[in-house]
Structure formats: C-alpha cells, structure tokens
Amino acid sequence: MHIDWVQVFLYGVVFVSLYTQIFFLYSFFISRKQYKQDSLVSVDPKELPTVTLVVPCWNEEKTIDATFVSLDNVAYPQDKLFVIAVDDGSTDATWKELQKYAQRKNTILLQKENGGKHSALNLALDYVTTDLICSLDADTRLDSQSIQAIASVFVKNKKVSAVGGSVLIHNPATFAQKAQSIEYQMFAFTKKVLGLLGGVLVVPGAFSVFKIDALRAVGGYKRAHNLEDLELTYRLQIAGYEVDHCHNALVYTTGPASVSSLFRQRLRWGYGFLQNTRDYKKIIFNPKMGAFGMFTVPTSVFAYFVILSVFFISWYKIFDGLIHYFSTLQLVGFNSSWQAFVSLDWFFVNTQALSFLSLVIFASVLGTVFLGRYVSGIRKGSFVNFIPFFILYGLVVPFWVLRSVYDTLRASTPSWR
Amino acid sequence: MKNYSFYHYAIVFFVTLGLFILAFFLSDKASNARISQIQEIQNKISLDILSIETRYALLGNSSCDHVVSNENFERELNEELNNLARRVKFMESDLGSENPNLLAIKQQYNLLQIKDYLLRQELNERCGEEIVSVLYFHEQSCRDCRRQTVVLDEIGARYPEVRIYWLDRDLHTPAMQTLISIFNIPGSPSIMVDDIVHTGLFSLADVEEMLPLVLVENYYASQEIKEDEEISEEENKEEGTVEKTDI
Numbered sequence: 001m002h003i004d005w006v007q008v009f010l011y012g013v014v015f016v017s018l019y020t021q022i023f024f025l026y027s028f029f030i031s032r033k034q035y036k037q038d039s040l041v042s043v044d045p046k047e048l049p050t051v052t053l054v055v056p057c058w059n060e061e062k063t064i065d066a067t068f069v070s071l072d073n074v075a076y077p078q079d080k081l082f083v084i085a086v087d088d089g090s091t092d093a094t095w096k097e098l099q100k101y102a103q104r105k106n107t108i109l110l111q112k113e114n115g116g117k118h119s120a121l122n123l124a125l126d127y128v129t130t131d132l133i134c135s136l137d138a139d140t141r142l143d144s145q146s147i148q149a150i151a152s153v154f155v156k157n158k159k160v161s162a163v164g165g166s167v168l169i170h171n172p173a174t175f176a177q178k179a180q181s182i183e184y185q186m187f188a189f190t191k192k193v194l195g196l197l198g199g200v201l202v203v204p205g206a207f208s209v210f211k212i213d214a215l216r217a218v219g220g221y222k223r224a225h226n227l228e229d230l231e232l233t234y235r236l237q238i239a240g241y242e243v244d245h246c247h248n249a250l251v252y253t254t255g256p257a258s259v260s261s262l263f264r265q266r267l268r269w270g271y272g273f274l275q276n277t278r279d280y281k282k283i284i285f286n287p288k289m290g291a292f293g294m295f296t297v298p299t300s301v302f303a304y305f306v307i308l309s310v311f312f313i314s315w316y317k318i319f320d321g322l323i324h325y326f327s328t329l330q331l332v333g334f335n336s337s338w339q340a341f342v343s344l345d346w347f348f349v350n351t352q353a354l355s356f357l358s359l360v361i362f363a364s365v366l367g368t369v370f371l372g373r374y375v376s377g378i379r380k381g382s383f384v385n386f387i388p389f390f391i392l393y394g395l396v397v398p399f400w401v402l403r404s405v406y407d408t409l410r411a412s413t414p415s416w417r
Numbered sequence: 418m419k420n421y422s423f424y425h426y427a428i429v430f431f432v433t434l435g436l437f438i439l440a441f442f443l444s445d446k447a448s449n450a451r452i453s454q455i456q457e458i459q460n461k462i463s464l465d466i467l468s469i470e471t472r473y474a475l476l477g478n479s480s481c482d483h484v485v486s487n488e489n490f491e492r493e494l495n496e497e498l499n500n501l502a503r504r505v506k507f508m509e510s511d512l513g514s515e516n517p518n519l520l521a522i523k524q525q526y527n528l529l530q531i532k533d534y535l536l537r538q539e540l541n542e543r544c545g546e547e548i549v550s551v552l553y554f555h556e557q558s559c560r561d562c563r564r565q566t567v568v569l570d571e572i573g574a575r576y577p578e579v580r581i582y583w584l585d586r587d588l589h590t591p592a593m594q595t596l597i598s599i600f601n602i603p604g605s606p607s608i609m610v611d612d613i614v615h616t617g618l619f620s621l622a623d624v625e626e627m628l629p630l631v632l633v634e635n636y637y638a639s640q641e642i643k644e645d646e647e648i649s650e651e652e653n654k655e656e657g658t659v660e661k662t663d664i
Binding site: 015327352356 | 425429432433436438443447448453504511513554565568585618619621622
C-alpha cells in the first residue's frame with residue numbers, strides 16, 4: 001500500500017489548526033458567564049487605584065501631540081492619574097516638543113541616552129509612586145474610557161497583576177493597514193479568550209497595565225531580543241502572577257503603513273517570539289503553567305511550523321501547476337478548448353476531506369474576526385478589508401516567518417525599526 | 418477557569434475528531450456519487466458495445482450490404498468514451514490510482530475498449546467502414562502522460578468522429594498485456610494510429626498529422642467559416658448602427 005506522506009502531513013497540520021480554532025470558540029462559549037461579568041464596568045470611582053502612564057518616545061516629534069490630546073481626554077479621577085514621558089535619546093525634536101507639556105499637571109518628563117524601549121521603561125519605573133503603571137506607545141491613541149475600564153479589572157479581581165488592552169488599527173488607509181485592521185480584530189477575540197483562561201501570551205507594550213509591585217518583583221523590563229512585552233509576560237506567567245485581558249479597554253494604533261515596514265515589524269515580533277520562547281522553553285507543555293503552557297505557547301510555536309510547511313507545499317503545487325500549464329499550452333496552442341476545460345460540472349469539484357476541513361477553518365477564522373468585533377463593540381466593521389487581509393497573510397506572512405526562523409537559527413539580530 | 422482542566426482539552430479533541438470524521442464521510446459520499454455516475458456512463462458504453470457486437474454477430478456470413486451504420490450513434494459513443502476517460506482521470510487524482518472501486522471500473526472499461534477496437538477493426542476490414550481509431554497508451558508513472566492526455570482531450574473535442582481508446586498500461590489484465598505485446602508498445606505515452614506506433618510526447622499539430630488529412634482539413638475549413646461568419650456578423654451590426662443614425 002502506497003502512502004502519500006505529504007497528504008498525511010497536511011491532515012496532521014489541519015487537525016492541529018482546527019483544534020486550535022475550536023479551542024478558542026469552545027473556551028469562549030464555556031466562559032461566557034465570566035465574559036459577561038467582565039463586560040460590566042461598575043466600579044466606584046473612589047475605589048479606583050492610582051495610575052502612572054509611561055510613554056517611551058523615540059523620534060516621535062510628529063505623534064507626541066496626538067498622544068497628549070488623547071491623554072487629556074482620559075476619563076479618570078485627575079488626582080489619581082500621572083504621566084511620565086521618556087525621551088529615549090531621540091535624534092529629532094521630540095524633547096523640544098515634549099517641553100510644551102512641562103507644566104502639565106502630574107507630569108514628569110525624562111530624557112536619557114538611547115538605550116532601547118526597555119531602558120526607557122525601567123527609568124520611568126524608578127519615578128513611579130502609584131499602585132499601577134501603564135505602558136503606552138507614543139503612536140497610540142487612548143479611548144477615553146479605556147484607563148478606567150482596565151483599572152477596574154484590578155479592583156474587581158485583587159489577584160490580577162497585569163492586564164492588556166485591545167489594540168485596534170486607527171483609520172486604516174493603506175493596503176497593509178487594512179489587512180492589519182482585520183488581524184487586530186481577530187486578536188481582540190483570541191486575547192480575550194486567553195485572558196479568560198489565564199493563558200495570555202503577551203500583554204501588548206502598546207497598552208498594558210501592571211501592578212507596580214509585581215513589575216518590580218519580577219525585575220522590570222529586559223532587552224529580551226527587542227520584544228520586551230512578550231518576555232515580561234513570560235516572566236509574570238512563570239512567577240505565577242495572574243495575567244488578564246480587558247476587551248473593553250481600547251486603544252488605537254496606526255500600524256505600519258507599507259508592506260515592507262510591516263514586514264520589518266513582524267520580523268522583529270517573529271524573531272523576538274522565537275528567541276524568547278527558546279530562552280524559556282521549559283514553559284512548553286508544562287502542566288503547571290496551565291493553559292499558558294499547555295495551549296498558548298505550543299500552538300504559537302506550531303503556527304510557525306504550519307505557516308512554513310503549508311507555504312512550501314502550496315508553492316510547490318502552484319509552481320508545478322504553472323509548469324504543467326505552460327508546457328501543455330506549448331503542446332496544444334492557444335486556440336484550443338483545453339483552457340475551457342476548467343469545467344463548471346460539479347463532478348470536477350475537489351471533494352477531498354481536506355477541502356471540507358479547509359473550508360471549516362476558513363469559516364472559523366471569519367467567525368473569530370466577527371467575535372473580535374463583537375467583543376470590541378465594533379458595530380459596523382468593514383467587509384472589504386478582508387480582501388487585503390487574505391491576500392497579505394496568504395502571500396507575505398510566510399516570508400517573514402521564514403526569515404525570522406532563519407534569523408533565530410543563525411541568532412542574528414534584526415534592526416529595531 | 419484559570420485551572421483549565423484536562424477535560425476541556427479532551428472535549429475539544431473529540432469535537433475536532435468529529436469534524437474530521439464528518440469531512441471524511443462527506444468526501445466519501447461525494448466520491449461514491451461520482452463513482453456511480455462513472456458506472457452509469459460505463460453501463461451506457463457497454464450497452465453500445467453490446468449493440469455493435471450483436472450487429473456484427475447478426476452479420477455472420479451474410480454480405481456487408483446489410484450493415485446499418487449510424488453516424489450519430491458512433492459519435493455519441495466516442496463522446497462517452499472521452500467523457501469517461503476524463504472522469505476516471507480526475508477520480509484517479511482524487512482517490513489515488515489504487516482505490517479498489519476505481520480499479521474495478523478501469524479494468525472493465527479498458528476491456529470494453531479493447532473489445533470495441535477488435536470489432537471495429539473487423540468491421541473496417543470486412544465492410545470498409547471508415548472509423549478512425551487512435552489508441553493512446555498511458556501510465557501513472559510517466560510524467561509526460563499528463564500533458565499528452567490534454568492533447569488527446571483536445572483531439573477528442575476537435576474531431577468527434579475519431580474514436581480514442583484510453584488504455585492504461587498499469588492494468589495487468591491479460592488482455593491489456595496481450596495488446597501491448599501484440600503491438601509492441603515500447604513505453605508511455607504511445608499513440609497508435611493506422612497500425613503505426615508513435616512513442617513519446619507529441620504536440621497537437623503532431624497528432625493531427627497522424628490523422629487522415631481530410632479530417633484535419635475539414636476541421637480547419639469549418640473554423641475559417643465560423644470566423645468569417647463572426648466577422649460578417651460584426652460588420653452587419655456596424656452597418657445596422659450606421660443606418661439607425663442616418664434615420
């Protein structure tokens with residue numbers, strides 16, 4: 001009996017992918033009560049803890065004003081809200097721009113030599129006197145309610161030590177941003193589910209809040225292969241701190257505008273993820289780590305493996321098909337009915353189990369995006385953006401995955417930006 | 418919920434497994450539906466061939482004057498054979514060439530074809546019926562066969578009066594092996610027209626050269642007529658619009 005190993009392999013990959021998708025949907029379903037509870041923000045303002053927003057800046061002269069405007073609009077007791085902006089050795093006019101806010105209430109401005117985002121955050125850590133610290137990217141816009149929503153999580157659940165917010169793409173304009181807008185909506189759902197399970201992979205550096213004690217206890221930020229937010233989450237999870245996700249704390253980021261800048265960003269993410277996961281590989285399939293060790297990290301690693309293998313197999317098939325097509329065209333000529341043989345007869349539709357299963361996975365990806373919109377309260381989401389999403393993630397993702405795997409194996413460091 | 422128990426992983430596993438079983442079940446249903454469609458076509462062909470055979474038997478020793486040929490009947494049979502070949506080929510890529518259902522169908526239909534070929538030869542010899550037959554030998558392991566098959570598909574579409582026999586060399590039925598050794602077929606792809614065996618990959622033009630010249634000339638002449646008609650239709654339309662503006 002002849003066994004088609006490629007086929008067997010593909011079925012294996014499809015099984016795990018489908019398992020992952022169902023796991024998300026199933027977990028959301030069984031945690032729906034907790035989800036409903038999380039959705040109700042009803043904390044007495046008197047109970048709200050004090051918060052310091054830390055904004056590390058590196059060459060942000062153009063974006064910093066918008067950030068402060070969104071800080072001014074934050075709905076939070078003013079005496080409990082502090083801001084620290086750190087200029088991490090910018091080479092443009094960031095420091096000058098920051099001076100406009102020197103007289104702002106409860107605001108500290110810091111300047112230091114360039115040392116990377118983690119060093120800017122650590123410097124700010126020394127000045128924080130509040131219960132909570134919130135890291136915020138300079139190019140990120142806060143929704144006015146989000147600080148209150150995320151701080152409420154700490155009031156409602158005393159055990160929680162770190163909470164990430166939902167990051168969405170602000171007014172997607174370019175092809176790459178439109179694709180990302182769908183992706184971020186998907187993340188809004190998957191992160192919420194992971195939060196419900198205690199398996200959050202990463203509290204996003206763009207917007208996350210920590211108990212200052214917990215952050216100091218695990219030793220603050222590290223360089224961590226230029227992916228400090230992921231590595232910090234790893235350390236918090238390993239130390240047993242509870243990490244959650246707040247789906248109604250929204251922030252908006254612009255996202256890389258071009259495919260090439262997106263490529264560089266993802267290369268950094270991919271490389272940082274693989275390197276950090278290698279550093280903390282004891283997490284993988286560690287039953288003591290709960291869903292984080294048993295599900296989140298293993299499936300994230302597996303995703304790289306899937307993307308690469310499906311990429312190679314499908315490109316091999318496309319290439320092989322093209323060669324067949326053109327060499328056949330050479331034999332029969334243009335003026336033939338052969339091209340019309342792509343028949344509408346249902347007989348020639350592929351009905352292998354693999355096609356049915358791929359359809360199910362496709363549908364579940366769509367479902368995940370819609371659930372993401374639902375949990376983020378997006379009423380009218382674009383449908384058109386699905387097109388760039390599927391084009392970009394079908395064609396370009398494998399390249400940065402490939403590159404980051406290659407870089408990890410060679411352990412060369414990609415540039416920060 | 419933070420202590421996510423093993424129980425949930427197991428449930429998700431079984432749900433996934435259930436979906437897999439459902440997918441395989443649906444796929445199997447679809448394949449069976451197609452196999453039965455193929456079987457239907459095959460039954461039709463076998464009936465046609467039985468009819469030819471019976472006609473031939475009736476002829477016995479009497480003269481050829483009694484032979485009743487029907488061009489439409491022959492064309493339909495050609496079409497059915499080509500149709501079946503395409504479907505079997507697709508099912509092979511879908512189910513694999515070793516699928517027992519498919520193998521049984523292939524064996525039957527190859528035998529039917531050989532039988533038809535023999536009858537056809539005798540009718541041609543005895544009664545001078547002129548039906549052009551092309552024997553096409555292919556096999557799974559030959560890479561060029563994929564492309565050669567497309568060429569023969571095209572021949573079938575262009576020349577409905579030509580009977581193509583799609584013969585799978587992988588079949589180890591005694592009849593097939595005998596056929597191969599009688600005609601001394603060295604390998605695949607091979608095309609036999611008028612008792613001449615051509616082995617190797619041939620383009621559409623090459624295969625057309627093997628066919629009787631009249632057929633090919635007729636085809637191209639009819640194509641030219643079609644094109645002329647299209648051009649004159651377009652001209653008529655243009656003239657029509659001019660007239661309208663004049664009014």
